[in-house]
Amino acid sequence: MKFNKILSNLKNYETGKPIELVVCEFGTNPEDVVKLASNENPFGVSKMVEQGMQEVFKNAYLYPDDSYYELKDVLANKHNVQSSNIIIGAGSDQIIEFCVHTKANKKSAVLMAGATFAMYEIYAKQVGAEIIRTKSKTHNLKELKELYKANKDKISIIFLCLPNNPLGECADAKDVYKFINKIKKNVLVVVDCAYMEFASFKDKDKLIQAKYLIENFENAIFLGTFSKAYGLGGMRIGYGIANKFIISELNKLRPPFNITTLSLRAAILALQDQNFVDECVKSNFLEMKRYETVADSLNIEYIPSYANFITLKFKEQNSTDICQNLLKKGIILRDLQSYGLNAIRITIGTSEQNTKVLEHLREILK
Numbered sequence: 001m002k003f004n005k006i007l008s009n010l011k012n013y014e015t016g017k018p019i020e021l022v023v024c025e026f027g028t029n030p031e032d033v034v035k036l037a038s039n040e041n042p043f044g045v046s047k048m049v050e051q052g053m054q055e056v057f058k059n060a061y062l063y064p065d066d067s068y069y070e071l072k073d074v075l076a077n078k079h080n081v082q083s084s085n086i087i088i089g090a091g092s093d094q095i096i097e098f099c100v101h102t103k104a105n106k107k108s109a110v111l112m113a114g115a116t117f118a119m120y121e122i123y124a125k126q127v128g129a130e131i132i133r134t135k136s137k138t139h140n141l142k143e144l145k146e147l148y149k150a151n152k153d154k155i156s157i158i159f160l161c162l163p164n165n166p167l168g169e170c171a172d173a174k175d176v177y178k179f180i181n182k183i184k185k186n187v188l189v190v191v192d193c194a195y196m197e198f199a200s201f202k203d204k205d206k207l208i209q210a211k212y213l214i215e216n217f218e219n220a221i222f223l224g225t226f227s228k229a230y231g232l233g234g235m236r237i238g239y240g241i242a243n244k245f246i247i248s249e250l251n252k253l254r255p256p257f258n259i260t261t262l263s264l265r266a267a268i269l270a271l272q273d274q275n276f277v278d279e280c281v282k283s284n285f286l287e288m289k290r291y292e293t294v295a296d297s298l299n300i301e302y303i304p305s306y307a308n309f310i311t312l313k314f315k316e317q318n319s320t321d322i323c324q325n326l327l328k329k330g331i332i333l334r335d336l337q338s339y340g341l342n343a344i345r346i347t348i349g350t351s352e353q354n355t356k357v358l359e360h361l362r363e364i365l366k
């Protein structure tokens, strides 16, 4: 059978190796596996969410309320915007997909940083758009602006990942606003804030406020997710905030019931337990210091991170070998060779998990 030509160019997103496969391949005990490859919340699900979920399962036979009005109300309140400014997705991934499908096509290009979230490229390639990246791996707003100017006629979307996955750097909000100000209104600026809860805790200057963003820039969309700080990666739920004209176009692409009855309830409950999120974020940066200390002592380079992971860059050693070695010990980390980096991204785990990772890292690298 002949398939669409565009498919021959596509590769899948590389997900972290699931615990189940490590158990299967190496015979490791599931309890002994440390999975710090996908920036999930190491503290799991908030107790409040867990308890509330028992109740909702008996409604699993019903389609969810497709207006998602209850969740939108809570989110609107939190971000100080209107419900009509919000779209709900099966992960913010799905909102990225909608954004690409509303704006990009074969004749257009999308602009992004040298090493950034892989789904931007994957979705853009699905519609045949050209990918333009900065030479800098991290976000360099000056370089982004120059590339924008040089390709003004064809750029339809600019992706900003704040803080950036997989490198962890984060531009200051005021510089981001200055940058967006220079972009013409027909270009959609996607401001992906999957880790903003972490960045704004570490440094207030990084805080992108959805309300400020959409009131000042009619062509910008703010993306948030429940997968990281809120501990609901397995529930697949995220959201976009933008002016209501953008939201109504994106909604045309949204399949009915794109999130489940269970995820809908989980997200609403998670928003009621801000304390859990605060504790997780606090622990994240305390534990991150331990990685920085060990990296310094082993002379390993890293970029100061504003997210829930730290990326270590290697010189002599090969990141794939290190990851393979650790996998045999039941430790799953993310190798970044596919991003063109000889580096490993480590999600900051619980104290015990980090102790185990650091022990083995020291042993392998000494």
Ligand SMILES: *Cc1c(COP(=O)(O)O)cnc(C)c1O
Pocket (backbone or CB within 6 Å): 039, 090, 091, 092, 093, 094, 117, 161, 164, 165, 192, 194, 224, 225, 226, 227, 228, 233, 236, 237, 238
């Ligand atoms: C994890 C992540 C997302 C979204 O994840 P979902 O689980 O689809 O909500 C979006 N952007 C970045 C940069 C991420 O790291």
